[in-house]
Amino acid sequence: MNFPLKSKALSTAMASAVLTAGLSLTSLAQAGVTQADIDNDASTTGDVVSWGMGQQGQRYSPLKKINKGNVKKLVPAWSFSFGGEKQRGQEAQPVVHNGRIFVTGSYSRLYAVDAKTGEELWQYDHRLPDGILPCCDVINRGAALHGDLVIFGTLDARLVALDQATGKVKWRSKIDDYKAGYSFTAAPLIVKDMVITGVSGGEFGVIGRVEARDAQTGKLRWIRPSVEGHMGHIWKDGKKMENGITGTTNATWPGDLWKTGGAATWQGGTYDHETDLIFYGTGNPAPWNAHMRPGDNLYSTSTLAIDPDTGKISWHYQYTPNDGWDYDGVNELVAYNSGGKKLAGHADRNGFFYVLDRTNGKVENAFPFVTRVDFAKGVDKKTGRPIETGLRPGDPTKSADGKKGETIFIAPSFLGAKNWMPMAYSPDTELFYVPANEWGMDLWNEPVTYKKGAAYLGAGFTIKPLYDDYIGALRAIDPKTGDIKWEYKNNAPLWGGVMTTGGGLVFTGTPEGYLKAFDADNGKELWKFQTGSGVVGCPITWEQDGEQFIAVPSGWGGAVPLWGGDVASKVKYLNQGGSLWVFKLTDA
């Protein structure tokens, strides 16, 4: 791409002309998706302009045109293929605005589709460099909308903003170096005209962080590291300034391990406009052997509540102090109000469901939502800490005599009682609908193991189902009592998002290929449709021209076939795919 000097000058002139035009279009852009549209997304039924169908992440729509009485008449309106040879996991939540659906596909692809006809408007295939090594499949969880832009993250750790109408790239921003193992797969969050993201992937030594950028330009506004001891930064008048250290250096980490402490922020966050806080989850600490890092290792396996104006942590809650089981704390925190209190729900990898006071992070209630939680008997509500049973993997350096260490079996497995797939909360039933999985893992120390050609002390693991007849369990959970009101059992592990509606319905997909609708009160299965490949995406619903539509991506993949141990062989027969299905009530 070596332009002669003359045309280079010309293109610069053109670029500045475009820039001027762009500036004068700002007011027009605001006529696109405004911050107010995003803030009100949960109650406006004509569009879906945020991850979680509302920034609080309840995945509840008040729409009731499709309801318990007529859901049987739900039929496909159209189906759209993602095309190409590329398939694997399709974990996106689509967004809808102005008659267009924007949905991301595997391998960092983005599609704009006419919501009425299913015709493609444009397609963007991100050019991925050679040599990326994503850890957990080539998935993407969705795009964000702001003004006339549609913004999404890529496997090579870039943010790309495109014009909603044309698919032309408006800005690009590098999150980090893909060569160092970084990638980005979560759906960005839009708060106060900023795009909020974390980082995915990352080898040992990576530090998690939450970042805010100007949504229209991609310029950084602040960065908040997720491990104690690291300096945060904020940009004022274009100048990068120090913004205070996260936590207190060496308070909960020995030596210099905080410098490489992990706590990756690989899943998306939620935002609560009532408390004006961003809630972002963090992953497990590094190194993996907990015996090397005595201490709580803050702020790994936690939810961070961050002030969007200052980029500072208002409060935190840690689910698994000194994690030794790879129980990431990245799962979403869903805001809801009950009994005059501002609360939030979180279903953790570690098997406990937490109800927090979202004004201060104090635990109100915590109880298991799966049949077996081995690492702790419960959660001490005074201290907020798990009451550990002492079932931890042994210290690998203690068994360095060349023999395989003692194997422990522990449930849940590291893929979690609930993984990334978002749950839903209905203000009508006051229940959470949680896609849970019943599995455990064998864990042992592995003295004969190698990394980059060098001897290494590793850990071996095998994931095993707990029951013969099911792994997945969609559970309706009462956050006040911890009671499970109903459950739906599924043979394969559940890996797709959940949605609930004012029509008294709960929707979720299964790896076996079905999108299913359940009665929100009693769990009775009212409808199902076979999409042709496993459903691990997130359903949405909206209203257009007086009709209610439901959409869900289909395409089997994600971490289960890559990491699932004994479970992977159980789901081997499932075929890959890549399509978007849209449903409506039959006219007949």
Next chain:
Amino acid sequence: MRKLLKAALLSMMAAVWMTSTSTLKAEEERTALQRIQERGVLEVAVYADFPPFSYRGERGRIVGIDVDIAHALAKRLGVVAAIRAVGADENMEDDLRNNVWKGHYLGGGVADVMLHTPFDEAFAEENDRVSFIAPYYREQIVFAVVADKAGRGSPLEIFTREKIGVELDTLADFYLLTAYSGRIRDQVVHYRNMNEAVAALKAGELSGVAGPRSEIEFALGESKSGYAVGPIKMPGMRSSGWDLGAAVRQGNEQLANALDQAMIEVRETGELQKIFEKHGSSYQLPSRIVRLKPESSGVIAYSDDAKLCLRRP
């Protein structure tokens, strides 16, 4: 585009070859070695950014011990080496899957052979998709200690007070973080690689470093004399060294034999030792210099006396 071109070239070559033999059956019976010799190219996977074994030198060219070995092996097979510099995945099993027997799920296929793979019976038994061949080097964890601090007290005990540098997430790191009931832990300083650790040592920020001998010697370079470099007894450790060799896909018998033979020649002619010395590292013979039987029934021929060269029957 390049991929397309390569595919086109390959199919052209295949077509030429097909007409010369004119049966499909023969096509199937062609071995990996025959295909390599017809192509004239041996594709060798080495780790990217891994001095002194394989890294970008002047003008971005890939250089190093493993790169030189790749060229020496290819020469003995009568072909040229094409170097595939690969990123290290989470563990060796991933690297073998990505680069030797299956290919990464993002595409790109596999190399004919990968260097710097463990030559370890127990590991081989658990990785039966590949044949572990051509052992060429024994790596060992050594300590480099500032000369006037070495020898005071017991060798490890000084690091309960003095800073020691390691590469993140390595055996030396694991050992020192838990050794002496955690009393060394607070003195352990982590670096992304041994080059950075040794640079800090030279700058006087550390009293010692611990890691693989080859990497430490290379990074010390001319300033070796100011430091005591050598193994230190590490109580509780099974072994502080390991043998390295090459890996090919299971079933490529002719290729495996040819590479075994080529490596023996490279070693016996003294070329191997020269390659290590050229890159500032002293050469250490592997503890075993014959290959493991691919059927995973253990070692075919074995000798503790590494100088005794046994040939595969």
